[in-house]
Amino acid sequence: MFQYACLNNIARVGLDEFTSCYQQTEELSEAQGILVRSAKMHDMELSDGLLAIARAGAGVNNIPFDRCAEKGIVVFNTPGANANGVKELVIAGMLLASREIVDGVDWVRGSRTDPDIAKNAEEEKKKFAGTEIAGKKLGIIGLGAIGVRVANAAKHLDMEVYGYDPYVSVEAAWHLSRDIRHVIDVNEIYAKCDIITVHVPLLDATKGMIGAEAISRMKDGVILINMARDLLVDEEAVIRAVDEGKIRRYVSDFPNPTVAGHPGCITTPHLGASTEESEDNCAVMAVHELMDYLENGNITNSVNYPACSMGVCEKPGRVAIFHRNIANMISRFTHVFGESGMNIAEMTNKSKGEVAYTMIDLDEKASEELIGTLRRIDGVFRVRVVR
Structure with missing residues (x-):
């Protein structure tokens, strides 16, 4: 009998995948496996009996996976399980920023008591005309599970898509439309693209990768989208560029005092992987990874040990x-x-x-x-x- 613990609410559809050989426990010291989403684990004491941690999601910044490696604790994540949810939010972000939809909605909300709102809308709508995304150049930095989906969807929206990823996997390459322009120098994306979206993991090498220097190489009026991790972007530099008109809109899924409510910024409350479908998919994948490891010793999608x-x-x-x-x-x-x-x-x-x-x-x-x-x-x- 294996015992597992949940540090966050894990979708029931995932927990239902456990067989009768598994029992949930509230005592972390008794668990051979832990399921987690966003709970912070860096200061937690890890018991000698703990064998594996499965993150129902892609990011593992909340887990001390290096320390786990030295204790022989396998840390799993679920890459791709939430990819469609994030992809859809990226597409929505492009449309919100390009068509000035948010400002238009705010105007309507502020004018809701005006009896002449319909008449005035005909005049005011000129301020929110925006531009279409068809025909625009989209630059995607990072062609993993999410980046590939964004690329393929954007191509169907008649966009010209550029993709940059020096470490693109064979699996990702197989799923990538042949019409995507794979560039080998990220500066080509900065120089040519009207919209840029970032989809890379947060590592020491990628932290702050979109900073003042990168922004200076971008086209004037660029739309920058960050649905990956807030620390990938130097947001102080972004705010300056927004205020100067260099960046037309900054769309982020990570609210903080720097960007929340700032003119030119569209910020959502970390919605990327929060759909019911994404949470279900992540939970099911995490449970399957945990079960295969506990029962057979097999490792799939680990961040600290090889497959x-x-x-x-x-x-x-x-x-x-x-x-x-x-x-x-x-x-x-x-x-x-x-x-x-x-x-x-x-x-x-x-x-x-x-x-x-x-x-x-x-x-x-x-x-x-x-x-x-x-x-x-x-x-x-x-x-x-x-x-």
Whole structure:
């Protein structure tokens, strides 16, 4: 019986995927798995029995995934599960900013008691005429699950689409329309595009990537959209550019004192992945990832360990080893098994940066003595007996 805990409300459709082998607990110290959305975990004490954390969403800034790696705790996320919801909000943001819809709605709301509102609207609407998005150049920075969907949708709206992503995955490339112009220099997007939307993860390398220098290279009157992470953009620089007319509209899904209510800024209350469908999709994916790992040791969509799968275990024993990605680790593992007279039926090893993950199927169950020997090997974080 596995026990799991929820740090946030997780969609029931996801929790219903758990089989009778799983039981929810309120005691975090008893949980082998944790499901989380936005709860802050950096200051939490992680129990020795915790095996995995599944984030029902893409961003994992609220989870100490590096510390988890050193404890052999796998951290999952759910890339792509909320992609359609964010894509739709990006399209909505383009239309709101281009057509001056928000200002028009505000005018109507402010004139609601005017008996001549219909007559006056004919005169006032000139202020909110805006422009169409068809024929405009859209620049997409980041061609992951969301960026690809935005690109393909924009193409169907008769936009000219430029995409930039030096690390685009093979899977993303397969789903990307052949009509998208894949550029190798982000400055081409800054120089040519009328609308720019950012879809990259928040890393040390991407923090503040849209700053004063990048803005200076953009076209005058550009519309900038940020539905990814607020810290990707230097919003003080954006505000200056908005006030100067360099940026026509800044659309963000991250309200804060800098942008909220500022003229020229359209800010939504973090709605991107908040649709009922997105929350359901994220919950289902997170639960499936957690179950496959707890039952079989397989890793899919982890942010701190490599993808690794050996399917459903059909052998009497399966052992998973979390360790540093350094030379001679595999030979040391196999030596331990050889000295114990145990036959390795199948083995796989994958690495990710400084960490690695090894799964070994055995023709018999591993003894406690053997597991203890593996745990004492220098560079091993954790040894888990899957079965």
